[in-house]
Every structure is written in structure tokens, then in C-alpha cells.
Amino acid sequence: MSAPPRRDLAAMIVPLGRALTAAELPVLREHGLTMWAYSVLLRLDERPLRSQAALADAIGADKTRIIDVLSDLGDRGLISRTPDPADRRVRLLALTPQGRRVRDAAQAAIQLREERLLARHLTPAQRTALLDALQVLDALPAEAVSDPEP
Template identity: 60%
Template sequence: MSEAKRPDLAAMLAPLGRALVAAELPVLERNGLTMWGYVVLLGLGDEPVYTQSALAKAIRADKTRIIGVLDELQRRGLIHRAPDPADRRAHLVSLTPDGRTTRERAQREIQEQEDQLLTHLSAADRRVFLRALQTLAALTAEQ
């Protein structure tokens, strides 16, 4: 007897991804962020500084396309950009305290919504699901 066919991963993940993005948008709006702005703030992580080029690579964005996002985040005081003393053609990007606070608040609110969805899984299934997603996300980040 053959194993039951399962849907393709994209067929299962796409509707979930759309639902998660739809749930995130009001949170981001309340925090004055666009999706790309949030991605940039998350991409900066806890590192003290990134070059714009390294940040773009880390978040898988075209370095010229994120300039407008960086301009807006800097205008709002969420990031700081300065010429790299080692290479005046490059700019260093870092989170400001307000940027860190905004990122943490938005992420907390988003994860609270995700936790509501995850309550539909048992605690054991939740741990396995999150560990599997982290593993797959790390693999795709290396590509």
C-alpha cells in the first residue's frame, strides 16, 4: 500500500504565509512600519553595525531597493547611517534605541498572534514544528 499523497510544501505554506502576513499588517501599521521596514529592523539583529550591502544580503534584498526604506527608518530615528571610516563609499547601519524598542514591540505583538495560532497544536507538536521551521529557514538562508 502506498503512502497517502500530501500536498506540496508551497501549497501548504503559501496560504499560511498569506494569513500570517495579513495578521502582521495591522501590527506593523500600529508601529508605523512597512513590511520591508520591519524586515530591515529584524535584519539588523543585535549586531552593532552592518554595511548597507551586508544588510541587503542578509535580508535577501537588492541593495539599491532598500535605500528608500533606510531613508524612511533614518528619518524616523529608528536607524543610524554613517560613512564607513574604512571605506567612504560604504555606509554603516545600526539600530537606534528607538529602533530597537519599535522592533521589539512589533515582534512581541506579532509573536503573541502567532502563539494564538500555535495553540491549535499540542506542546510537543509546537516544539517540533518550530524546530523544523528554524532548521529549514537556516538552510534557505545559506543559499
Template identity: 60%
Template sequence: MTGRPDLAALLQPLVKALIAAEVRVLEGRGISMWAYVVLSALDDGPVRTQAALAEAIGADKTRIITTLDRLQEAGLISREPDPGDRRVRLLAITAAGRRARREAQAEIQAGEDRLLALLPPDDREAFLRAAGTLADITALI
């Protein structure tokens, strides 16, 4: 073998371990990965329609209905009819949903910080900067 490994082969074990750690945190809080994705999307932006949310998170709009139902039943989101088109439901994160999402994220990132602390500070900063840049340009691939 010559040169460096493929990026996917290099990053796959790390991504797999990070996802497993994230799932453990979320399951401990009674939140599915899709629920966390929905809460994150709603916490990061304005009220969305179910169709716009599905598009934003890369999910089929019919696939997230059950997740939305569970989040609403738990009081983590609200779904209200759009006054301009009663066939459309407007989504919003509730204060409880925002708190649940932010607490889960803090726990997830605390675990990530323990991993990142194994790197020298300069490498840690460079890794986070490069990962952010690559994440921003993935649409170009």
C-alpha cells in the same frame, strides 16, 4: 489524489495568513515590512554597510535606500560615513529602533502564540522544531 499535498500547497494558506497578520501589526506601528526586515537584521548583528545589508536581506541595494531614509528620519537607524572609506555608509540600529522592532515582534509573536495554542503542546513543539530545521536548510534546496 494520492499521498500527501505538496508542502507549498499545504503551507501557503498559513504563510499568507501569518504575513497578513504581521502586516496589520506593522502598519499599526507605522513600520513597513521592509523596515521591519532592516531593523531585524541590524538588531541581530553588527553594524553593516548598505550593500552588505541589502545582500543579507535579499534586497537590491538601490531598492532599500528609501526605506533606510525613512528609518533614519524616524530616528530608528543611523547612517554614518565609514572612516576608512567615506563613500560607504555604516548602518546601526538606534535604541528607539531596537525598541520599535522588539515591541512589534512581541505583538506579532503574541498573535502567533494564540494560533499555536490551538495545537496540543507536543504538536506545537514538534511544529516549531520542524519549521526551524526546514528554515535552516532552505539554502540546500
């Protein structure tokens, strides 16, 4: 059993993520979004969220950092931030119809680029295999990746 001469997973994935991020940035700017703002829109689209702390945690951001992002998105009418009637400390976060439109447009443009990239370099079978495997690993809690107990 000789060690397969392959590169580390992280050594392949991290630069790939950097390149994909770099490719996204101009597209997002065209839609008037930063990466953080886009993350927020994506996350809020799944379902409305109680509390900004939960949102920050969900997108891996610092809770004190997304305040400006949320204020900006709120000012521009892309998200609503209403106090919870049941507990007025927390703010209920949700996409507005306009926020959903912006999100959809940005994501469509991004996934179009991604699909072009995959189609150009991978076979259809490889494409689905990659996406399937990624979705499995993506669904894992972070601890499962960081700490695989033997």
C-alpha cells in the same frame, strides 16, 4: 510504497506564509512600520551590518529598493547610517535605542498573535516540533533547499 496522499510542502507553506503576512500587516502599521522596514529592523538587531548591499541581500530585497526604506528609518531616528571611517564608501548600519524599542514592541505584538494561533490549534508538543523543524530548515542556505543534490 504507495505515494502518501499529502499536499506539496510548498502548497501548504506558501499560503500559510501569505496568511501570516496578512495578519502581521495591521500590527506593523500600528507601529508605523512597513514589512520591509520591519525586516530591516529585525536583521539589524542581530548585529550591526556593513554596507547596504549586504543588508539587502540578507533580507532578500533589491538593493535599489531598500534605499527609501533606509532613508525613512534614518529620518525617524530608528537606525543610524554613518560612513565607515575605514572605508567611507560604505555606510555602517545599526539600530538606535529607539529603533530597538520599536522593534521589540512590534515583535512582541506579532509573536503574541502567533503564539495564540499555535496554542489554539496545535498541541504543545506539535508546537515545539513545528518550531524546531522550521528553525532547522530556516538555517539552511537557500541552495540546500532549491537544489538538493542526490
